Amino acid sequence: MFKKYHALALLALAATAPGIQAQTYPAKPVKLVVGFAAGGPTDVVARAFADHASRALGQPFVVENKPGANTILAAAAVAAAPNDGYTLLFAATNHTMIPALYASQVKFDAQRSFRPVCSVATSPTVLVVGRSMPIKTLGQYIDKAKKEPGRVTAGSAGSGSSGHFATEIFARAQRIDLNHVPYKGAAPVITDLMGGQIDSSFATLGSVLPQIQSGKLAALAVGAPQRSPLLPGVPTFAEAGGGSYAADAWYGVLAPAGIPAPVAQALERTATEFASSEATVQKLRQLGLDTSATCGAAFATQLGREVTTYSQIAKDLNLQAN
Structure with missing residues (x-):
């Protein structure tokens, strides 16, 4: 009888575990790895996000700068980290260029080794x-x-x-x-x-x-889809006869593949709140950045499309980094 009740208790605990995990995350500081030196645009956005997330989720989000090899060192470190949500990558557009330039030189997959959480800002x-x-x-x-x-x-x-x-x-x-x-x-x-x-x-x-x-x-x-408030007199490519051309740089959060869904959802909510905050909008606008949150499947689709585009161009131009 005891074994029967014990088994039922374990089943009940397993069923509620995701909910418990979502309620307790984060239970300790979270590391946000940046593949660039301090002071650049990716680092600035990462630190703004870390400050917001620390206040929103009640635990420190600590930025760790790990520059080198065109962000490969940072991406490799996060890809190899536990998939518990306590080590995250704050990446930029060049992450999707890694397969085009370094496919034979890295031990991780720029898409499959990560779960795209959200992009939070773009620079047109x-x-x-x-x-x-x-x-x-x-x-x-x-x-x-x-x-x-x-x-x-x-x-x-x-x-x-x-x-x-x-x-x-x-x-x-x-x-x-x-x-x-x-x-x-x-x-x-x-x-x-x-x-x-x-x-x-x-x-x-x-x-x-x-x-x-x-x-x-x-x-x-x-x-950009609309004129920049910082340059109201400069037309968009579409307005100026350049068609639908767009090549924005994005900045956003990636997690190791396999991160628990409730943890990813908590991070997505935080990223969305960050991008929609008036304080964030004002701060990043002065740097020439626009805020917007593209999360989950939509973000993954965007990354996949970029990898395909950049890989084809690199192949056509015979580009390969040393």
């Missing part, structure tokens, strides 16, 4: 031109590129960078030939744009916002 791509290209509209830019194939230069932070992929996506959509110029980071791209050494760059808004506002660079179009 903006096409900027420097003093070597005194044009005023996106239409003029496209016309020049068509009349002079391979002559219009477009700088990026490196071969296989998000800016490189953004450049190639636009060139393919418009059937133009742009001369991609890879640099070692975003800063030298901006310097050479202002100095007239290169013509243009498909950059994240946050990385060039000060130069646009000061008039040192001219923005031709913003890759």
Whole structure:
């Protein structure tokens, strides 16, 4: 009889375990791993999210910067962590470029090794031109590129960078030939744009916002559904004749695959609240970022679509990181 009641008790406990887990999570501090050094946009958004989550869930969310190998070190550490929700990855768009560039060099799968929780912010791509290209509209830019194939230069932070992929996506959509110029980071791209050494760059808004506002660079179009409140006079690509072009950078939370559903749901609620907070909107807007929460299956679908797109472009261009 005792064994019978003991078995029933265990069954009842198992049935209520998810509910108990959801109520008790987090019961200890949560580590939020960032694959970039402190101070960059991913780190800034991660720390803002960590502060919100700490207050919302009652336990510290501690940011751990683990830069190196184009965020592979951070992703590998989280992929190998226990799937209990206490080690999370705060990632950005380049996470979906890992399969395109490092497929044979990593021991994790950028999709299957993780459960996408939510993206919380985006930074739209903006096409900027420097003093070597005194044009005023996106239409003029496209016309020049068509009349002079391979002559219009477009700088990026490196071969296989998000800016490189953004450049190639636009060139393919418009059937133009742009001369991609890879640099070692975003800063030298901006310097050479202002100095007239290169013509243009498909950059994240946050990385060039000060130069646009000061008039040192001219923005031709913003890759977002609506105009940016920070640049109300700059049209979207759709408004300027660039079709449905979009190559936004996203920032969001990924967890190790197999994380309990109730824990994922708690994190999704927290991320959604963070993205919709007026304080978050105001803080990130000053950095050229927009807030929005894409969670769960929708986020996973987005990541899968990006992996497919970037992998095809990398294959066509024979891109592979060393």
